[in-house]
Amino acid sequence: MPLPRDVPVISDPVILARYPFLPQATSLTQKLALENNITLEELLNSPRMEETRTRGRLRLIESMQNKGGVDAMAMRDIHTEGGQMLESFSYSYARLIVAASEQEVLMSRWAQAEAERAEKLLAVDEIALPLIAETYIDQLQRKKTDEIDSEMNSEKNIWQIGMVDFIELCTKITGERWRLLNHNVKKGWVDLGDRRMASAKQLARLLRERIKQEILQDVKNRMAGVTDELAINLAEPLGMVTNLMQRVSSERLEMSGVEQQDWPPCMRMAVNELNSGVNVNHFGRLFLASMAATIGLEVEAATAFFENAPDFNPGTTKYQIAHVYDRGYTPSGCSKLKLNHRCAVQIGDDRLCDQPWLDHPMKYLRAKQRRRTQEQQFAEAQSASSKEIENDKGEEETPSQTK
Ligand code: SF4
Known part of the structure; x- marks a missing residue:
């Protein structure tokens, strides 16, 4: 069924901020961005947008945890410009994370939760x-x-x-x-x-x-616009959401098919050390278990990493790992790993780790993963085009062969 051709004009910023998925809400977001100098870079990284990012992450967490959808209440007075900015941009931020996930399950859960929130509000909102x-x-x-x-x-x-x-x-x-x-x-x-x-x-x-249909369609359309840089920038909050989803849902999210070759050096180092019987410190073990949870490995697979550890006990290890999964620990960032002697590289060892933006192992993983996917797509496109050329040649040669 087509949507109405003409949508009503909505100029009340409170309505637009409260229902930020509305097509009419784009004008408010653009106006607020212009007047307050909020660029994508600001939204993703600036300290003044930290509260907005937190609210955005909360929107996602609630979409996983709350049966009734995202919490209907705004965190600040929505009648103020600050409150309107918080609601509008936190929605945009959450939508960016969901689009960068490339995961249909996550998109659908989020769209459902935002739609449930809207239903609750609309049922009592006569205006x-x-x-x-x-x-x-x-x-x-x-x-x-x-x-x-x-x-x-x-x-x-x-x-x-x-x-x-x-x-x-x-x-x-x-x-x-x-x-x-x-x-x-x-x-x-x-x-x-x-x-x-x-x-x-x-x-x-x-x-x-x-x-729900419209939010889902909107986020799917935005997937194509997610650049490598953006996906990497959002790797950490996405890891947090993925981890949480593994915990609360039977639908498993697997960070779009992470493979061993995508693992950051610090993760590989922890696995290799444990494998050769080295006694990895508590920080390293917690890091490995939380990485395993975040990328969607089964508890059994994570437990297997510890099998050769000097103090390995199957029951205790499985219990401890399950605890990390249940609590939804997110992996530590590079600075903490360096401080705790769990970073595996020195400058010059790994070009990706040397990048100034690389401050979290999840960013490493996302960058590798996207590069690998692009290389695969390129190779597939090349092989398809060389097959086409061969077919064309075959067709051209057939008449002369029959002469
Ligand atoms: S720089 Fe970061 S991602 Fe790279 S090995 Fe060290 S901790 Fe891991």
Whole structure:
């Protein structure tokens, strides 16, 4: 079902910041960015945007942990410019991380959580509801009591939506309430609401489905714009989210297929040392276990790293590793690893580790991984084009051979 061709104008910055996924919200984000000199670089790295990044990470954490979606409440007064900036840019930041993940599961979980948050707010937001409903639903109208001939609904005002929209949006909602049979339908219009669920609440629930679809599509479209530099910059928060997701979900995320050749030298050093019976210090062991959790290795695979350790005890090691997985520890950054003698390189040993931006092993891993994927794609494209050339040659030679 197509979206309405013309979306209503929404100029209230509170609505735009509260519902930052709206197509109309782009103008507010652009305005705030311009007036406050917020560039992508600022958003990703500047100390003044730290609170925004924290809120962005929180949006993602809540999308994994909360059954009811992202926490509906803003962290600051949304009627102030500071509050509007926090909500708008934290959404943009979270969306960047999700796009950089290239993981459908994560995208879907996040879109679902943001949509659930919107539903909660919209169910009680009389001002925003009509505007947002008109943004996403083409056939929509409100009827007053005297025009309603239903016994099912005792409300003064009810929402009606076109039957095609209703059927499309209901397909993924379970329960008798969402059957067309249990609604009044007249001339293609479906009355929303019944004795147990107010009309506005039903509309907000239907909107949740449409909003989820739109957020998902938006983040998928943005995936193509994620550069190597951006993906590497976001490796650490992405690792945190991935780790958390492994913990709370049966759907495993595997950092888009990390392979052993992508591991940073510090991780390889820890594995090799343990393998040869060296007694790696507590910091090194914790680092290895948290890296294993973050890249999506099974607990058994992580336990196997420790099999040759001098003090190896299968039960205790597995218990300790499971604890690291459960707590969702994120791997330490390069400066801490260096301080604890767990960095594996000196200047000049590894070109990637020498890069000024390389301050976390997850960034190393992401950079390697993206480079490998690009090389694979290039090799595949080359082999496809040489096959085409060979086929063309074959076709050109056939007539002369038959002469
Ligand atoms: S520079 Fe960082 S990523 Fe490279 S080996 Fe040292 S700690 Fe690991």
